[in-house]
Amino acid sequence: MKLYNTLSRQIEELKPINPPSVSVYTCGPTVYDYPHIGNWFTFIRYDLLIRTLMLSGLRPNWVMNITDVGHLTSDADEGEDKLAKGAAREGKTAWEIADYYTDYFVKGLKRLNFIQPTNLPRATDHINDQINFIIELEKKGYTYRISDGIYYDTAKFAHYADFARLDLEELQPGARVEQNPEKHHQSDFALWKFSPTDKSRDMEWDSPWGKGFPGWHIECSAMCLNYLGETVDIHCGGIDHIPIHHTNEIAQSQAVTGKPLAHIWLHTNHILIDDLKISKSLGNGITLEDIEKAGFSLDAFRLLVIESQYRSQSKFSWDSLQAASNRLLRFKNFAVRRYQATDGLTETPPKLIEAMQNDLDTPSALAILEDYLDRNEHRNLSAASITDTINLIDKLFGLDLTSTPDISEHAKSLIKARMDARQNQDWPRADNLRERLARDNIAVRDEPQGSVWYYLS
Ligand SMILES: [Zn+2]
Known part of the structure; x- marks a missing residue:
């Protein structure tokens, strides 16, 4: 089986580490609102990958995470937590929002005939794994502390720019608005964010660094390691994950394990409506x-x-x-x-x-x-x-x-009656029966081997 690998920018033969098992990690939904069809496009494409692996005699071990904390409105750690935003919008707690949209998503997988992932771990069920991961990064000297959290120092990871072929010069201060002036480098990202001192959050946990919550990227590194080991066969996401989220996952995971996080990185492209990317802010988020x-x-x-x-x-x-x-x-x-x-x-x-x-x-x-x-x-x-x-x-x-169901015995008797009417050249009766069948969404076509029925819609 051949797949395009973002890592090498080439089509490569898949060589699973432990065939017939093949480990697949796919970045899952952030459960703060109804997914739009652009989200479902991405997930259905993962499902097609899994199905093809299965029909190729492989046994996919498929983990898809549920992001229910830590994903800020900008993928680059700016703005508020999406779950908190959902909670404010609906007058509920972040926990209620997470439960509701997780449940909706899982039901959506069934409605859309997905192969059920082997595991659908929620980020909030793996806070300790994430804290332990950050502790490892801290021990190895990849972190620093500023007033709002613990950050990953991307300058310490020599290959940071390689995966996305980033031009780090372009990421220098001034290149973007809304940046945190305390960060050492524009590309540095939060591993652990502190809770505000003046109020408590719906979702917050104690940690060696104080009360707070994990960043979005660390959950994937931690859960990937936890469920699938140091290196996965295939890691999937959308192309918008390449420059930030996956670049950061690689920086975290490879700093801790010293091993490649994934052999093949598979990325799905966008879907457009009227040449625009689908997003809630554009109001084209069809569900x-x-x-x-x-x-x-x-x-x-x-x-x-x-x-x-x-x-x-x-x-x-x-x-x-x-x-x-x-x-x-x-x-x-x-x-x-x-x-x-x-x-x-x-x-x-x-x-x-x-x-x-x-x-x-x-x-x-x-x-x-x-x-x-x-x-x-x-x-x-x-x-x-x-x-x-x-x-x-x-x-x-x-x-x-x-x-797709068979037609009823009654409909079959009508088809037989129509054939008899035609044989007797009773055209009004044959027409009448044709109309009767059409009302039941059935049509009949005459072929050399006899009449064939089919559905009209
Ligand atoms: Zn991820």
């Missing part, structure tokens, strides 16, 4: 509920995600969702052919896995599938052949085609 309210299924949304390769900048529009929905209907109408086929021709499933093993090339995999359908849609395939193909599609893409 799963918006998709459903507009009359689309979440399976259609999933297929829309699959249509673009994860490294390309993809675009969302309601028209493109409609097109994905139409495409899904075509797949479903192929799936229901197995209820109608008895003996038929044997055909091997399309070679989708091979396309996915080539850096998760979903557009090529879909093109192969479309080509397979073009060739076979009007052939009399055996039920077993159809079942094999839709099982493969479901395992690889999670589209749940196998649960």
Whole structure:
């Protein structure tokens, strides 16, 4: 299996450390609000990676963290804690916000047919691990203290700029607004933030440095080490994680272990709406509920995600969702052919896995599938052949085609009656029955081997 590795800027062969096990760490959601579809795009792409690994005979050990503390409104440690912001917005405590949106996210994974991650650890359940990690960094001389917290001294980590190929000159004071003047270097980041002295926070813990809470980056280093060991096979995130969050994770982890944090770094590109990145502040944060309210299924949304390769900048529009929905209907109408086929021709499933093993090339995999359908849609395939193909599609893409239902016995009797009417050249009755079936979302097409029914929507 080949994947593009951000570390080398090259496509590389995946070589798991302990095959068939393969360790995967994916940076998870910050649970302070409803995720928008841009967030789900990213997570579905991780799921496609996991599915491809499984179909390649590997056993993914997949850890996705839940960020429920420490992620400030700017990824670079400025602004307020997102959880505190959510709490203020909804008049709840940060703990209530974290519980509510964690629960919502976990349910979303099920609604979108995700493979369940092996572990979904919450940052607040691993405060001691994070404190211990900071203690290790402190012992090795990578930290310093200023008035609002303990910081990582990025100048001490010689390779700090390598991963993102950063130009540290550009990060000097003055290059950005809103910087903390006490920081030694602009790229330094908080490991532990102190609670304000005049009030208590909803989320705060005692530490060797005083009451406070961990920074966002340290949670991933600590939980990655805790669940997956010093080096993971694949570490995933969005491309916006490269210059700050992942650069900082590497600086922390490699300073402590002296080992590479990950062999392959996989990053997914943005999704745009009207050429803009999706964000809450732009007001284009479409949610799963918006998709459903507009009359689309979440399976259609999933297929829309699959249509673009994860490294390309993809675009969302309601028209493109409609097109994905139409495409899904075509797949479903192929799936229901197995209820109608008895003996038929044997055909091997399309070679989708091979396309996915080539850096998760979903557009090529879909093109192969479309080509397979073009060739076979009007052939009399055996039920077993159809079942094999839709099982493969479901395992690889999670589209749940196998649960597309059969029609009722009553509908089948109407189809039989329509055939009889046509044989008797009773056209008004045949038309009448066709309309009756259409009201139940069923249509009939006459093919050489007989009538074939399919769903209209
Ligand atoms: Zn992370």
